[in-house]
Amino acid sequence: MKLRRASNRLRKRASRGFGLILPIFFIVQAALSQAVVSQPVPDGKAIFEEHCSKCHGDQGQGISAVVSIAAPCLQAEHNPGKVIAAVELGPGHMPSFASTLSMPQIHAVADYVTQHLAVIPLENGNIGQGGVLFRQYCASCHRTAVRGGALAFVGTNAPALTDFSGAVIAGAIRWGPGPMPAFPRAAITDQQVASIVTYIKYAQHPLSPGGSALNWYGPVAEGFVAWVGVLALIFLTVWIERGGKG
Numbered sequence: 035m036k037l038r039r040a041s042n043r044l045r046k047r048a049s050r051g052f053g054l055i056l057p058i059f060f061i062v063q064a065a066l067s068q069a070v071v072s073q074p075v076p077d078g079k080a081i082f083e084e085h086c087s088k089c090h091g092d093q094g095q096g097i098s099a100v101v102s103i104a105a106p107c108l109q110a111e112h113n114p115g116k117v118i119a120a121v122e123l124g125p126g127h128m129p130s131f132a133s134t135l136s137m138p139q140i141h142a143v144a145d146y147v148t149q150h151l152a153v154i155p156l157e158n159g160n161i162g163q164g165g166v167l168f169r170q171y172c173a174s175c176h177r178t179a180v181r182g183g184a185l186a187f188v189g190t191n192a193p194a195l196t197d198f199s200g201a202v203i204a205g206a207i208r209w210g211p212g213p214m215p216a217f218p219r220a221a222i223t224d225q226q227v228a229s230i231v232t233y234i235k236y237a238q239h240p241l242s243p244g245g246s247a248l249n250w251y252g253p254v255a256e257g258f259v260a261w262v263g264v265l266a267l268i269f270l271t272v273w274i275e276r277g278g279k280g
């Protein structure tokens with residue numbers, strides 16, 4: 035009898051407790067959903083400083099670091115779509131942020147890059163002028179057909195420029211990654227940068243009216259292939275000659 039009374043009292047207390055917990059649960063839930071609704075727009079600058087600047091530099095100017103991963107200059111990146119794609123996919127050595135950042139955060143950092151860090155304009159490029167400037171300033175290291183240095187197989191040489199976006203090319207001109215010199219406005223104007231970019235973008239996919247371009251290794255390689263052909267013909271005639279005599 036005593037026991038039953040005790041258990042009854044316990045049950046009552048428990049149900050009273052439950053009656054208290056439920057409203058508290060609803061209040062907390064309402065507060066949480068309120069917080070989600072009134073959440074402020076993510077701060078693109080803070081996201082950039084937390085996630086991107088260690089590789090791209092605090093102003094997106096690029097880093098040629100040995101310790102951290104070297105990443106290109108972003109100061110000519112005007113297309114938010116490209117930034118969003120890079121942050122989601124993580125090209126090359128860059129990690130993907132698809133699981134670390136929310137979509138609004140990715141949009142906020144893309145807006146920050148394109149509206150605040152992109153200070154190199156890319157307008158009014160002229161392909162002819164770009165070709166002249168490329169031969170003057172870049173070809174000594176990157177060669178005329180933009181396929182990289184004479185020993186383009188070794189990583190330390192000037193790389194082939196076939197895969198770089200316009201933004202990365204313009205950024206590299208101002209930034210000067212690694213052993214490459216930086217070219218300030220006093221040396222190459224903004225409009226001339228745009229011209230060089232226009233030329234390189236064209237040279238990345240040129241027409242090849244003379245047949246196979248032999249991987250664009252240039253006149254030395256083309257001459258070499260011609261000589262190999264001539265030598266092969268000489269050997270062939272000598273061989274036929276021998277065969278005729280023997």
Ligand code: HEC
Nearest residue numbers: 085086089103104105116117120125126127128199201202
């Ligand atoms: C671990 C270093 C690292 C971090 C962190 C990093 N990046 Fe990168 N990023 C790179 C590298 C390296 C590349 C060049 C990839 C390649 O080889 O194409 C790159 C390329 C890019 C490009 C493409 C440039 C182009 O036009 O081809 C964009 C845009 C970019 N990063 C933006 C960002 C943003 C925004 C963040 C922060 C959310 C970020 N990155 C964080 C290393 C990094």
Ligand code: HEC
Nearest residue numbers: 106171172175191192193198202203206207211212213214
């Ligand atoms: C003195 C030789 C030299 C000259 C001149 C030079 N470059 Fe470079 N360039 C390099 C080297 C070396 C690298 C590789 C740097 C590295 O990987 O750290 C490079 C890298 C680059 C890259 C790749 C950047 C990246 O993020 O990986 C681009 C684009 C580029 N150069 C464009 C140009 C253009 C355009 C010019 C002319 C205005 C030019 N370079 C002039 C030597 C040169």
